[in-house]
Amino acid sequence: xxxxxxxxxxxxxxxxxxxxxxxxxxxxxxxxxxxxxxxxxxxxxxxxxxxxxxxxxxxxxxxxxxxxxxxxxxxxxxxxxxxxxxxxxxxxxxxxxxxxxxxxxxxxxxxxxxxxxxxxxxxxxxxxxxxxxxxxxxxxxxxxxxxxxxxxxxxxxxxxxxxxxxxxxxxxxxxxxxxxxxxxxxxxxxxxxxxxxxxxxxxxxxxxxxxxxxxxxxxxxxxxxxxxxxxxxxxxxxx
Numbered sequence: 001x002x003x004x005x006x007x008x009x010x011x012x013x014x015x016x017x018x019x020x021x022x023x024x025x026x027x028x029x030x031x032x033x034x035x036x037x038x039x040x041x042x043x044x045x046x047x048x049x050x051x052x053x054x055x056x057x058x059x060x061x062x063x064x065x066x067x068x069x070x071x072x073x074x075x076x077x078x079x080x081x082x083x084x085x086x087x088x089x090x091x092x093x094x095x096x097x098x099x100x101x102x103x104x105x106x107x108x109x110x111x112x113x114x115x116x117x118x119x120x121x122x123x124x125x126x127x128x129x130x131x132x133x134x135x136x137x138x139x140x141x142x143x144x145x146x147x148x149x150x151x152x153x154x155x156x157x158x159x160x161x162x163x164x165x166x167x168x169x170x171x172x173x174x175x176x177x178x179x180x181x182x183x184x185x186x187x188x189x190x191x192x193x194x195x196x197x198x199x200x201x202x203x204x205x206x207x208x209x210x211x212x213x214x215x216x217x218x219x220x221x222x223x224x225x226x227x228x229x230x231x232x233x234x235x236x237x238x239x
Contacts, residue, residue: 002056004076007038009048014038018051026068030060039072052076089116093141115141172210200224200234 009019018029018040025045031038039052054072061071096108119140123129130136156162157175167177195208198221207221215236224234 002054004052004054004056004072004079006076007051007053009051014051018049021046021048026066028060028062028068028070032058037072039070041070041073043067086113086116089137093137115144118144195219198224 022042027042029040036055040049042049052072063069090112095111157170196219198207199218201207209221213220213233220233
């Protein structure tokens with residue numbers, strides 16, 4: 001596997017000689033190591049040179065044209081369109097989170113690229129799938145997440161020992177709970193499919209919940225409710 005890409009000037013492994021703006025336009029400097037090559041190409045006058053890193057090219061080859069373009073930049077321009085399209089798709093819907101751990105960054109990128117490739121394969125096999133929809137990628141990712149989590153949710157719903165909150169969440173998603181596991185589940189709890197703020201909570205933290213009071217129907221969190229035989233908010237329980 002080889003790689004060809006642009007390198008930022010602030011990288012520590014880039015020699016200072018390659019960062020200097022040269023007077024000669026379209027001039028190229030090559031630095032070689034055992035496994036890779038660094039290229040500094042002066043594309044414009046009075047501008048910083050373009051620095052490229054390649055593990056594919058082994059010789060300082062250039063094209064005999066007006067710009068004396070190196071083969072490294074030519075090959076990069078031929079393939080960068082596909083890379084830019086993938087970057088656009090990944091940045092629009094991504095699983096990446098802010099972290100300083102480089103293994104997590106690599107893992108997030110692998111997931112993003114895997115979902116993009118999975119959608120490409122799916123569309124090649126199903127050419128008529130959601131042709132009139134503009135958010136096909138969002139629909140595909142939503143269905144993919146549900147299908148990947150279905151087997152795990154189905155396995156957990158068949159377990160006899162589950163927390164009441166987990167049982168209610170699985171039942172609200174349409175999974176059938178194990179009969180022995182329903183003994184301690186409160187069937188009187190009302191769950192709204194849309195989350196809303198607890199009307200008794202202050203602005204901070206302002207919890208959003210699906211649980212509603214059986215008497216008044218307002219959304220209420222666990223801290224401001226009593227769950228004995230049914231969910232009742234503090235206001236209704238004091239009446």
